[in-house]
Amino acid sequence: MRALNSHFVLIDLHTSWYSVNHVPTSTLTYLKSSSLISTISSSFRRTRRTQKGIRSSKSSAALIRSPEIRRPSDRFSSGNGSSSSCQNLPPTSCPEAATELELFLELLPLKMKRELHGHEQLGGLIEVVMDLGRKPIARFPSGDWVISEQPIKHEDLRHAISKVGDFSDDNRSGIDTSLHRISAIRNRKMQIIGLTCRVGRAVTGSAEIIRDLVEDGGSILVIGPPGVGKTTLIREIARMLADELKKRVVIVDTSNEIGGDGDVPHPGIGRARRMQVPNVNMQHNVMIEAVENHMPETIIIDEIGTELEALAASTIAQRGVQLVGTAHGMTIENIIKNPSLQILVGGIESVTLGDEEARKRKVQKTILERKGPPTFTCAVEMISKTECRVHHRLDATVDAILAGKSPLFEIRQWNDFANELVTFSPMPEKDHEERSVLTDNNSMSSDIESDEEDTDHRPARSKKWSTSIYMNKRRSPVSVYTYKILEADLLQVAKVIGLEDEIDVTDDIGAADAILASSSEIRQNPWIRSVAKFHQLPVFAIKSNTMAQMVKAVRMILELESFGPASKKPRNKSLDVEIEDDEPKRKPSLEEIDALEEVRLAIEYIVIPGGEPVELLPRRSEIIARQLELVKSYQLAAEKSGTEQNPRLQILPLRLDGKNPSKSASASRKKTTSMPVSGGGNGTSVTRLPLLPQ
């Protein structure tokens, strides 16, 4: 719960400062058609002004550091290499970029190529998708575009394949002397039936947003969703370090994506050296080889994805080499929760405190702590190509997340129009007294609240939800609009309890059947209730983002559980359900709390993400009964094991209906401690909670 919660705090900080900027598009679409739009847009303008104010006001309470502003002349003064000559030009106006784009377009059949040539945003092309029997799609920053009405034929794919090198075992290939990445989809006979062709480009200046971190010499972990620009960023970091800071840089280039296809690396990496990797499974070996043989001062590595690679990264960092690496994930919390990558943030262990210590720290007896120093000094969460969150001290961020506190981070935005970098740090929530002054959020909220009463001016809408209608006929699957709750968390919980076919997530509030939000967010941003009322949608609010509450929410949304006394009377015909943990019928003992916390940690950190069974500590049989209840509330199976004197519970990665809750379980993953199941007799190997004191 702590870890999950803190994610919310993180987003909370982010949104509380400029929540208006982050009103979901769908909401804005709705607002455009309603009388609320003037309220929101005026608040939006106020917020923008506030941001400008912050840029010029050093005393602003929202700033921990004063904002840094760089001019384009600073940005581009020192770039060199072939790409630098084009740095201020749009890609199509730059001869080298245009040549590389031409190489890319060579992949396509003539007709498609001609169509694409006519597209005004050709210079910003991101990907072309060619799937057999389907219309080819071009992906631009502005969205997808159908290149041709003619479906892709075998010969189109053959043409494209003939222009690229061999596909490696990760199904990726490239075009000689370019940075483009071609990824194949195969059928069961291993024939290629689809291609994702990504335009690679060296973007000089793209690393200016974190130049200070690069110059500091610390190790940098870059995380972000696919396609956000991680590879492009670290390619530029490699060039910056090698050419401008004169460091010995070695790139471990697993898919030849950083240095391009071919044996002579692309000029985009400057003087950095590149080591190719014969086979993806050897990435970790090549990482170690790079350190042992080539005396690098910096190692650059894209996509650290396995436990072995994470271990190799940690070894490299211990040898005093600066490491710049990327990993998939939206936030640091995703890395903490990923059993293979945990080591990058220092590893996590569960510690049971003594009664005295727990009282002193005002925490539960079983807490999560960082095991050791993180591999990386700092972390960059990429939000878009021009915006990121910088965690200067990754160790402090991880500690804060594990303790359920708000981590300190800095938001950096590159403003393309003004050509300047704006840096600001949101205050932790509890120190955030002046937030209302800074964001004008309060006035926005109250405006909206008052607008709520103005029901006469709203367009008439069909009633989508009222308790009775919903009870009688709801759609399947039920579409849920989530607000400040990770879609992935909701879908994972639905999957765990075997209801994944019953629930869907939508970005379009107008198409939703229900809203799931965190109560604290609703308190801070009451407009969500206004929107819910307008659409007559029920709001399910969860108090804390524990999986147990999520399970309850899913079951309530699907009417598998009654709303109970927590639901408020339908106001304005929309239902408002506050989901809380079940009230304990009696005050639990410390031992019981400890035992239940052990269950929660085991399920949320090992059984569900790792798909592994966990054997708990021996407990008294009454306590085991309580543990079993909790396990069942996650819709998971458990069995008793241990001896009669020392009974214990073993949580199985099986849903109550007997299926495996998580496909993420990797069979090859190392287990901390394994021992045969005692009493269970099915021969499964069992993983104990890491380092739980005996």
Ligand SMILES: Nc1ncnc2c1ncn2[C@@H]1O[C@H](COP(=O)(O)OP(=O)(O)OP(=O)(O)O)[C@@H](O)[C@H]1O
């Ligand atoms: N700063 C930038 N300016 C313009 N285009 C960019 C920039 N950064 C990335 N791109 C383009 O966006 C696309 C995706 O970039 P990139 O491959 O670096 O993303 P990624 O996060 O590494 O993706 P993945 O995780 O899938 O490997 C590419 O076409 C790239 O050329």
